[in-house]
Amino acid sequence: MKRRVTVFLGFFMTMVFALSSPVFAGEKVLPLGLHAPMSGPAASWGLNLMRGAELRAEEINNAGGVKVGADIYKIKIIGYDNNYTASGGTTAANKLVYEDKVKYIVSIGKDEMKQTKPTAKSLGYEVVAEEYYNRGTTDFFPLLTKIMAEKPDMIDIDAAPMGEGGLIWKQLYELGFRGVKLWLTGSNAAALVKIAGKEASEEVVMSLEGDYDGVYATATQKKASKKFREKHGEPMNFITGAAYDAVWFLEQAITKAKSLDTTKVRNTMEKMKFKSLAGEAVMGGEKTYGIKHQFLYPVVITAVKDGKSTPVARLKPLEIQ
Amino acid sequence: MDMTLLLQVTLNGLMLGMIYIVVALGLTLIFSIMNVINFAHGEMYMLGGLVAYYFSEQLQIPYMLILVLAMILVGVFGIVVEKFFFRPFRGELLPALIVSLGLSMTIQTLTLLNFGTEDQSVSTVFPGMINFLGALFSKERLAIVITCIVFILSLYLLIQRSKIGCAIRAIAEDREAAALQGVNIDRICSFTFGLGCALAAAAGVLIAPVFYVNPYIGGLPLLKAFIIIILGGMGSLLGAVVGGLILGTVESFGTLFLSVPASNLLGFIIIILVLLFKPSGLFGHE
Known part of the structure; x- marks a missing residue:
């Protein structure tokens, strides 16, 4: 059987190009929006997304926060249910942008x-x-x-x-x-x-x-999964891991860009190499989607054998071979 | 075209149609005597599935017994709902419709709070497949089709041959005349509403092992039931049966020749055509 390398991931971070950021003035809070299906047939994706993002945000905040030049910001996750529909996604995005004034949104992608x-x-x-x-x-x-x-x-x-x-x-x-x-x-x-x-x-x-706990798991994955298990009673999975990584990527990019300006952060993201739970990560996907905004990092392929999940291989995207 | 494929598609349509019919029969029955369009009917289907999940997976009760228990429980729930929420608006289409919408949302949200969002599966009662001239049909689907036929025939006999059926038909024909003949309107309406809900619950129990159970499963069968009763004629039991078979077959063949989204559209195109050219439906009264 030929294995297909999933060189792109279903998650992406959408940057919202807001010009002003009144929430940040003096408060040193970095609101991070999250919209995902939290009800209906795909609810488990959204709820796990939220848990993963919150875990990383908590770790960052406990370690002091996000350094932006001389300032330090604490991350606050603001999550909305998008009902897994286009209209729900629009409503959630509008709320995040116009009411909560977030500059960055973590969401779930499609069009695979x-x-x-x-x-x-x-x-x-x-x-x-x-x-x-x-x-x-x-x-x-x-x-x-x-x-x-x-x-x-x-x-x-x-x-x-x-x-x-x-x-x-x-x-x-x-x-x-x-x-x-x-x-x-x-x-x-x-x-x-x-x-x-x-x-x-x-x-x-x-x-x-x-x-996240098995033979192909990295030390970082095992550590994060242990924390996640202590908190939620189950190991991390790809969804929680991707949300965890998304918040982590943002922290790394903002720290490197030394700015909260979305254009500067985006430009930095497109060029930099990230640390992720699974190892090194970069942005790619330009050939398929016309824009270099897909995070690419190693994935573990599993197969169901005798009713149980069994790891088959750990595959790296071509871009970081 | 391959005959096996045609047979498979026809069998798929039959199975789809049967489930639609059982849900639609309850809906049209309630409409025929109460003039109520019950949007909470899909929730009765969902509650049936939920009862099946708890009784089968948690208490391991035999499935046929679960079917009877679910029909009784949801039927009694229907009687209570009728008494407190629909009786004050009997015959008033719009207020009853709004009440049913509110009730639908309330039941769904309460279920969501208690049941959670996860899909729950019910173990299959009839595992295995049947190969019929090359077309495959699971035994559980065959069991559903047979059970649905039994339900349809039983309901037909109940309505046509029994005293209570005679009273139901009398009310559907002319409520005041029926009352003058000594028919207890409240009691018959209560019974009919409970019966309609019990039928929806039966469909939910039957389908639970084939699909899965969550608080949202009632929406789709309700939508299909509406298409069927508009096509067959509001309040007509024969119309619900014929409408269900037509919709099931159209959707099954529509998917084969077109696509799933296009096939789903066909139902709505049917509604538009019926409303334009024969608003009373195939077997409805003017």
Whole structure:
């Protein structure tokens, strides 16, 4: 089986180009916005995102805060539920920008197909079907019947959230699919097995589960995961890790730029190398998205074996090989 | 085109249609005698799924018993809801509609607070697949189709052959005339509302092992039920059955020839066409 390197990540930091920053004057507080799905089918992503961001913010604040030249700022995370819809995202962004006056927002990205399809083609695969569904769909039989008619050897369910993804694998198994199973945003083997059952979940390859306690985990990942486990009773996963990293990246860029000016911070980010939980990270993705704003860092690919998550490999993006 | 594929798509449509029908039957039944468009009907479906989750996963009660228990529990809940929230507005379309919207949000939020946002799965009762002339159909889906047919026939017999069914039909026809004949309007409305909610709960219980349970699952079946009863004719049980089969088949074939988003649109296109050319629906009264 060819492994597909997920050279881009589903998370990005959007910089908001506000000209003024009245909140900061004298208060030395750096409000950091976060909008993510915190209700509905993708709620677990948003809630985990919040937990990860808060953990890093707490660490930074406990260590003194973010140094901006001679000033020191404490980070305050302001989170909103975007309901996993475009309108919810707009409302959350408007609140953050106009009411909370934040300059930086952590959010969750999408549009993975822009990268997935060309990557599959470049590896010599023929893409026989590309289908989309409405969020909230539960019966995938009609859609999967159509895909199965093309007799695919491999199926990647890409950005399907946990519950819907579980149903897709379950129904694909019922329809007789026994090929290679990929799930770009798959992040929780235990939850998958619960919804899809053990047989249907077997050999599902996921790239967001991470391995923050396992054999491929870095020392930094293990340390952060230990703290996270003490706080929330479960290990870190890719979502919490990505949010943790996002706040950390911002701290590093602001410290290096010696400024809170969004343009200066952005320009610094595009050129610098970051420390991340998984190791070195850089910004990339220009070829796919037309802008160099995707964080690239190593990921651990896992597969479900005998109903349990098993690490398969640790892969580095080409940009930091 | 491959015959196996056509058979598979037809079976998919049948399964979809059956679940839609059971949800829609309750909705149209309530409308027929109370003139209430119950937006909280989807929540009764969700509560059925929730009961299935607790009784099956936490208490390990046999599934058929869960089906009966869920219908009784949600049916009684429906009777209470009817008495306190809908009876004061019986026959008044708009106030009852607003009450039902508020009720829907209240039930959903209360469930969210107590149940959480996580999707919960219910273990399958009939594992395994059936290969029918090359088309695959899971045993649990087949069980759903059979159970739904039993429900549809039982409801038909209840409405057409029983005394209480006669009273329901009398109220649907002319409430005042029925009252003059000695039909206890309050009691029959209460029973019918409870029965409608119990049917929605039954659909929720049946579908829980196939999909998953969370506080939001009621929205989609409710939407489909509305499409069906507009297509079949508001208040018509036969209309709900025919409408459900049409919608299930159209969506299944629509996905095959078009896409999922386009197939979802077809339902709304049907509504627009029906409202334009036959506003009473296929089997509704003018």
